[in-house]
Amino acid sequence: MNSATLSFNPRLRREPDGSITIAAPAKLNLGLRIFSVRDDGYHPIESWFVPISFYDTIRIIPQAAFELVVTGQTAAMPEKLQDNLVGKAAIALFKAAKQEPHGRIMLHKIIPPGGGLGGGSSDAAAALLALNAAFSLEQSMASLQALALSLGSDVPFFVPCRSALCRGRGEIMEPLDFSHAIYAVLLIPPQGVSTRLVYEQFDRYPQPELRPAMQWQQLAQAAPAEINAKISNDLAGPAFAIAPWLDTLRAELVQAAGQPMHLSGSGSTLFTLFDSGPAAAAFARLCQQRFAHRVRTLPVRIYRPHEVLGD
Numbered sequence: 001m002n003s004a005t006l007s008f009n010p011r012l013r014r015e016p017d018g019s020i021t022i023a024a025p026a027k028l029n030l031g032l033r034i035f036s037v038r039d040d041g042y043h044p045i046e047s048w049f050v051p052i053s054f055y056d057t058i059r060i061i062p063q064a065a066f067e068l069v070v071t072g073q074t075a076a077m078p079e080k081l082q083d084n085l086v087g088k089a090a091i092a093l094f095k096a097a098k099q100e101p102h103g104r105i106m107l108h109k110i111i112p113p114g115g116g117l118g119g120g121s122s123d124a125a126a127a128l129l130a131l132n133a134a135f136s137l138e139q140s141m142a143s144l145q146a147l148a149l150s151l152g153s154d155v156p157f158f159v160p161c162r163s164a165l166c167r168g169r170g171e172i173m174e175p176l177d178f179s180h181a182i183y184a185v186l187l188i189p190p191q192g193v194s195t196r197l198v199y200e201q202f203d204r205y206p207q208p209e210l211r212p213a214m215q216w217q218q219l220a221q222a223a224p225a226e227i228n229a230k231i232s233n234d235l236a237g238p239a240f241a242i243a244p245w246l247d248t249l250r251a252e253l254v255q256a257a258g259q260p261m262h263l264s265g266s267g268s269t270l271f272t273l274f275d276s277g278p279a280a281a282a283f284a285r286l287c288q289q290r291f292a293h294r295v296r297t298l299p300v301r302i303y304r305p306h307e308v309l310g311d
Helices: 003-008 085-096 119-134 141-151 195-204 216-220 224-230 236-242 244-257 277-291
Strands: 020-034 045-061 066-072 103-109 164-168 172-175 183-188 270-274 296-301
Touching (some): 045 119, 085 119, 085 141, 119 141, 277 296
Antiparallel strands (some): 045 103, 164 172
């Protein structure tokens, strides 16, 4: 293992047994704009992506055999390596390095699938980083980003995994720092929403030809309450159209919070923002009392660009 590679990325940690671990955080979309589908079938986006203190963990154990072991939230995880996004990431990385795949990948899942939190994409990016370091594959950050994009539109964000304004398919990233500490409460229903169906519903909606430009840099300097009031998600309407139960839940949560409630990505996770940990924790307790049978409630912190993810 290459110590220089490890020191290059503070997310990577060498364990006493020689294995390497890395946190794979979930993300929130603090605002999401979707534009009409391109000729290549992709929808251009414009969104403020932020990593949060809710993460899966990947551990790489050196060995000659190649295997993936998944623990935790495994119900919707494909069992075959070639069907799992982490397995696909590993296979693509070793192919780029002209090596046969090897090593044991231990993935502990906490982030639920189908929630709009990017858990699978984050796992794939974390696997690229950890395997590259563990086996000194010497792939550059540009190469890792290219591999990430081949795996999915939002996988590239999770390679640097820093607050960013994302455009294009999500691969065009502009670092976006923010002025105030931001906390959020996640409300995670037990059922997800199909991203494919949400986008199909979006395409049925008439799209405005011109919209005022979003002032993202200005927004990032605002207090959390102002950010919470100004952001919106173009996929919310389509998601609520195919999952009316989710819109009903959102309305009840808005009434309980007394402030806007937002959809992350294509759903089904809802969230709202706070300016302090205690305020977020207080609302989380309220939701646990009133909505425990309908959602999982989780207060989280949004990582600043200088913070080490997983701390």
